[in-house]
Amino acid sequence: MSESATKIRDLIARLNRHGHEYYNLNAPTISDAEYDRMIGELEELEKATRIVFTNSPTQKVGYDPISNLNKTQHEIPLLSLDKTKSVEALLEFADGRVILLMHKLDGLTIKLVYEEGILQSASTRGNGETGELVTHNISAISDVPNKIPYKDRLVVTGEGHILDADFEELKNTFVDSSDNSYKNSRNLAAGSIRLFDPAVCVKRRIRFTPFSVLEGLDEEPVIANSKFHKLLRLQQFGFTKCFAFKVDNPSIGVFKASIEELQKMAAKNGIPIDGIVATFNDIEYSRSLGRTNKYYKDGMAFKFRDDTYETILRSVTWNTSRFGILSPVANFDTVVIDGCEVSNATLHNLTFINDHQINVGDRLMVSKRGAIIPHIEENLDMDGVTMSLPATCPKCGQPTVVKDINLICRNQYCSGIGVRKFVHFTAEKAMNIAGLSEATLEKLFERGWLVTFADLYKLSNHKDDIVAMKSFGIKSYNKMIEAIEKSRNTTFERFLIAMDIPLVGSHVSKKLKAEFNNDLCAFREAVIGGRNFSLIENIGETIDNNIHIWFSDEENRKLWDELYPLMTFENAALPSKENSDNIFSGCKVVVTGTIDGYTRTTIKTKLESLGATVSSSVSSKTDYVIVGDAPGQNKIDAAEKNNVKIISGDAFLARIAE
Numbered sequence: 001m002s003e004s005a006t007k008i009r010d011l012i013a014r015l016n017r018h019g020h021e022y023y024n025l026n027a028p029t030i031s032d033a034e035y036d037r038m039i040g041e042l043e044e045l046e047k048a049t050r051i052v053f054t055n056s057p058t059q060k061v062g063y064d065p066i067s068n069l070n071k072t073q074h075e076i077p078l079l080s081l082d083k084t085k086s087v088e089a090l091l092e093f094a095d096g097r098v099i100l101l102m103h104k105l106d107g108l109t110i111k112l113v114y115e116e117g118i119l120q121s122a123s124t125r126g127n128g129e130t131g132e133l134v135t136h137n138i139s140a141i142s143d144v145p146n147k148i149p150y151k152d153r154l155v156v157t158g159e160g161h162i163l164d165a166d167f168e169e170l171k172n173t174f175v176d177s178s179d180n181s182y183k184n185s186r187n188l189a190a191g192s193i194r195l196f197d198p199a200v201c202v203k204r205r206i207r208f209t210p211f212s213v214l215e216g217l218d219e220e221p222v223i224a225n226s227k228f229h230k231l232l233r234l235q236q237f238g239f240t241k242c243f244a245f246k247v248d249n250p251s252i253g254v255f256k257a258s259i260e261e262l263q264k265m266a267a268k269n270g271i272p273i274d275g276i277v278a279t280f281n282d283i284e285y286s287r288s289l290g291r292t293n294k295y296y297k298d299g300m301a302f303k304f305r306d307d308t309y310e311t312i313l314r315s316v317t318w319n320t321s322r323f324g325i326l327s328p329v330a331n332f333d334t335v336v337i338d339g340c341e342v343s344n345a346t347l348h349n350l351t352f353i354n355d356h357q358i359n360v361g362d363r364l365m366v367s368k369r370g371a372i373i374p375h376i377e378e379n380l381d382m383d384g385v386t387m388s389l390p391a392t393c394p395k396c397g398q399p400t401v402v403k404d405i406n407l408i409c410r411n412q413y414c415s416g417i418g419v420r421k422f423v424h425f426t427a428e429k430a431m432n433i434a435g436l437s438e439a440t441l442e443k444l445f446e447r448g449w450l451v452t453f454a455d456l457y458k459l460s461n462h463k464d465d466i467v468a469m470k471s472f473g474i475k476s477y478n479k480m481i482e483a484i485e486k487s488r489n490t491t492f493e494r495f496l497i498a499m500d501i502p503l504v505g506s507h508v509s510k511k512l513k514a515e516f517n518n519d520l521c522a523f524r525e526a527v528i529g530g531r532n533f534s535l536i537e538n539i540g541e542t543i544d545n546n547i548h549i550w551f552s553d554e555e556n557r558k559l560w561d562e563l564y565p566l567m568t569f570e571n572a573a574l575p576s577k578e579n580s581d582n583i584f585s586g587c588k589v590v591v592t593g594t595i596d597g598y599t600r601t602t603i604k605t606k607l608e609s610l611g612a613t614v615s616s617s618v619s620s621k622t623d624y625v626i627v628g629d630a631p632g633q634n635k636i637d638a639a640e641k642n643n644v645k646i647i648s649g650d651a652f653l654a655r656i657a658e
Contacts, residue, residue: 004045004048004049004051005049005051005235005236005237005238007045008042008045008046008049008051008053008056008238009053009143009238011038011041011042011045012042012053012055012056012057014038015035015038015039015042015057016055016057018030018035018038019035019057039057039058042056042057042058043058046058046147049149049238050117050147050148050149051145051147051148051149051237051238052145052146052147053142053143053144053145053146053238054119054138054139054141054144054145054146055139055140055141055142055144056146059139059146068196069132069133069134069194069196070132070133071126071130071131071132071133072121072123072130072131072132072133073129073130074111074123074125074126074128074129074130074131076155076214076215077128077129077291078109078111078125078126078128078131078157079128079291079294079295079296080128080294080295080301080338081277081295081296081299081300081301082295082297082299082300082301083275083300083301083302083303084300084301084302084303085302085303085304087252087255087256087259087302088252089300090250090255090278090300090302091250091251091252091255092619092620093278093300094247094250094278095641096250097250097280097281097282097285098246098247098248098280098281098282099246099247099250099278099279099280099281100227100228100244100245100246100247100277100278100279100280100281101244101245101247101255101258101259101262101276101277101278102211102242102243102244102245102262102276102277102279103209103211103242103243103244103262103265103266103271103273103276103277104273104274104275104276104277104301104302104303105158105159105161105209105211105271105272105273106159106161106184106185106186106272106273106274107159107160107161107162107185107186107189107190107272108124108125108159108160108161108186108189108190108193108194109124109125109157109158109159109160110122110123110124110125110134110157110158110159110160110193110208111123111124111125111131111155111156111157111214112138112144112155112156112157112158113153113154113155114148114150114153114154114155114156114216115153116151117147117148117149117150117151118146118147119135119138119144119145119146119147120135121133121135122134122135122137122138122144123135124193124194125157128294132194134193134194136196136198137192137193137194137195137198137201139198139202140198140199140201140202140204140206141160141193141201141206141207141208142205142206142207142208143207143208143209143239143240144208145237145238145239148237148238149237150216150217150237152216152219153215153216154213154215154216154217155213155214155215155216156210156212156213156214156234156239157210157211157212157214158208158209158210158211158212158239158242159208159209159211160189160190160193160206160207160208161185161186161189161206161207161208161209161271161272162185162188162189162192162204162205162206162207162272163185163205163207163269163270163271163272164185164270164271164272165270166185166205166270167182167184167185167188167272170182170188170204170205171183171185171188174188174204183310183365183378183380185272186272187310188204189204189206192204192206193206207240208239208240209239209240209241209242209271210231210234210239210240210242211231211242211277212227212231213227213230213231213234217230217233224283225282225283225284226281226282226283227279227280227281227283227286228244228246228281231244243262243265243266243271245258245261245262246281259276259302262276273304274303274304274305274307275301275302275303275304275305276301276302277299277300277301277302278299278300278301278302279298279299279300280298280299285298286298286299292633292634294338297637305367306367306368306369306375306377307337307367307368308365308366308367308377308378309335309336309337309365309366309367310335310363310364310365310380311332311333311334311335311363311364311365311366312332312333312361312362312363312364313330313331313332313358313359313360313361313362313363313364314331314332314333314360315331315360316328316329316330316331316347316358316360316387317329317331317344318390318394318407319394319416320393320394320395320396320409320414320416320417320420321416321417321420322417322418322420322421322423322424322500323417324408324409324410324411324412324414324417325406325407325408326390326393326394326400326406326407326408326409327346328346328347328348328349328353328407329344329345329346329347330344330345330346330347330358330364330376331343331344332344332345332364332366335366337366337367337368337374338368340368342366342368342374344374345366345374345375345376346374346375347376349405349406350389350402350405350406350407351405353386353387354386356376356378356379356382357379357382357383357384357385357386358379358386358387359381359385359386359387360387361381362379362380362381362382363379363380363381364376364377364378364379364380365377365378365379365380389402389407390407393409393411393414393416394416395409395414395415395416395417396409396411396413396414396415396416398410398411398414415442415445415446418445418450418451419438419441419442419445421500422441422445422450422453422456423438423441424498424500425453425456425498425500426441426456426487428599428601429494429497429505429506429601430494430497430498431487431490431494431495431498432487432490432494433456433483433484433486433487434483435479435480435483436480436483436484440480443469444459444466447462447465449462449465449466452559452562453498453559453563454559454562454563454566456484457484457488457566459480459481459484460481463477466480488566488567488568489567489568489570490567490568490569490570491513491569491570492509492512492513492516492518492519492520492569493506493509493510493513493605495520495563495564495567495569496509496512496513496520496523497509499550499556499559499560501546501547501550502546502550503542503543503546504543504546504547507538508539508543510608511536511537511538511539512533512536512539515536518569520564520569524551524560527547527548527551528551530548532544533547582610582611582655582656583624583655584607584610584611584612584624585610585611585612586611586612587611587612587613587623587624588612588613588615588621588622588623588624589607589612589613589614589615589622589623589624589625589626590614590615590616590617590618590622590624590625590626590635590639590644591603591604591607591614591625591626591628592625592626592627592628592631592632592635592636593627593628593629593630593631593632593649594628594629594630594649595626595628595629595649595652595653596628596629596649596653597653606656610656617635617638618635618638618639618642618644619638619642620642620644622639622642622644623644623645624644624645624646624647625639625644625645625646625647626647626648626649626652627646627647627648627649628648628649629649
């Protein structure tokens with residue numbers, strides 16, 4: 001910031017403090033003459049520099065209160081950024097180009113529009129396309145110039161936030177719309193900026209820090225294509241300094257050191273941040289990257305933690321798992337996270353419930369960890385009271401018991417346990433019986449037609465009764481039987497997964513398939529013979545123990561021996577020498593879109609059988625991207641960016657048919 005702008009801000013702070021002592025406290029600490037002298041000095045500086053802040057005592061104090069916030073359309077959408085917690089992902093994103101690293105401020109995004117050097121409007125980001133006008137409150141926000149020495153149109157985006165020290169003083173002074181104290185500065189800042197009355201807002205100590213110039217400052221070639229230099233120019237207009245590092249030669253070491261230094265700066269200055277923003281300094285290159293529906297592709301947010309949103313717990317649902325564990329699920333008021341509506345999340349177990357003192361009616365802070373999984377991060381109303389546990393199983397009504405960290409139903413005939421086991425058995429990764437829903441399984445189970453898995457293959461004995469079931473019929477029956485019969489043609493892995501041996505999933509079953517050359521009989525004999533499976537790579541003692549415990553149960557062995565003869569096992573090729581001559585062997589492959597005749601699981605299985613490694617994201621290490629129908633544009637763009645070979649879905653089908 002220029003020396004003159006710094007002096008102006010200092011004078012404003014001193015004059016506003018003295019004005020408060022005079023008008024509100026009736027305890028002035030300087031004479032009227034001294035106050036008038038300082039006002040005169042401020043007026044001269046403002047006239048010379050043409051920099052006037054909205055909170056300057058030379059300006060009208062505040063705007064009139066309003067009755068509602070009017071909407072405004074953003075000509076340039078104010079979209080968010082993709083997120084990561086990996087420094088390696090930042091380096092891959094940088095791709096060797098000059099990167100700008102800056103604080104990701106934890107507050108509310110504000111857009112300022114200047115015309116002819118005068119502040120015309122201020123608005124919130126809103127949903128990115130439509131925001132709310134908050135111009136009336138700008139006089140209550142520190143660090144926003146009302147007049148600047150720049151005559152062309154200038155559009156600046158930044159963050160309205162509250163410094164840590166100020167929040168500590170204010171957090172118990174104000175309450176939110178639910179009459180509760182604010183738990184974080186972001187919520188207080190966001191709520192304050194959107195208030196109708198600036199006289200109330202001014203007490204909240206909101207500050208503004210710019211982080212981008214959307215329009216303007218294009219006259220000088222030196223700064224026209226540099227985000228970094230445009231931010232520096234804003235300081236000359238009186239804006240607060242945006243802490244930013246320009247990284248000319250990105251590397252893991254440089255990124256880690258820069259992020260650590262930015263964290264130290266934030267802590268030293270009491271600036272609330274929840275991450276670091278990485279963006280390309282080259283403006284033309286940034287524009288060339290375009291956008292998705294939610295993100296601009298020229299930046300990425302390095303997050304210290306996931307964004308959290310406040311909601312209220314309304315109820316808890318207890319679901320009986322196939323192992324008899326009652327799993328608690330929190331049902332809360334819907335919140336929108338990354339464009340998705342979220343209304344429930346797991347409560348994990350009794351330890352989680354007790355540690356967080358969970359009770360219906362509590363205010364919770366929820367997030368989507370990894371932008372995928374809803375998670376309860378914090379209970380804002382911990383008061384020593386925890387909800388009572390259900391005394392009976394919601395499925396069978398039998399008493400529940402507490403075992404370790406879980407609530408258990410010990411009724412082996414509980415419909416919840418039985419049905420969930422059948423849900424697992426029929427799932428795509430197991431026997432893959434398509435269209436057999438949990439609701440249908442529950443009806444069949446309740447009527448006593450399903451006791452063991454083998455009973456699925458005997459349902460034709462109950463044809464007339466099944467056809468007569470409500471919401472069923474001959475077409476539904478035929479479709480169900482056809483899917484069941486189709487499942488008889490299965491694989492080593494599917495059958496083993498369907499048996500539901502704890503921790504024996506896709507990865508372990510593939511290892512065992514390779515070890516026993518696709519022979520389930522050889523595997524069973526090895527178990528009976530006491531084979532130590534932990535000697536197999538990536539199979540530990542726990543899984544070895546689980547396999548032997550499962551087979552030690554007579555009912556489990558009987559189930560295996562009853563089902564095995566009913567199946568026909570595919571002799572799928574293993575990733576071996578016979579696959580070494582196909583183009584996918586030993587390659588890293590990404591699939592986007594749908595491939596005719598394949599599900600997401602079966603296309604992955606097919607590629608792995610050809611010796612490929614299937615990944616969900618494209619990088620410079622990817623060998624092929626297979627593009628089917630309705631593909632994801634991001635993966636195609638990433639493939640082109642990294643010079644990865646693209647193969648169409650039809651070309652893929654042709655190759656594997658050779």
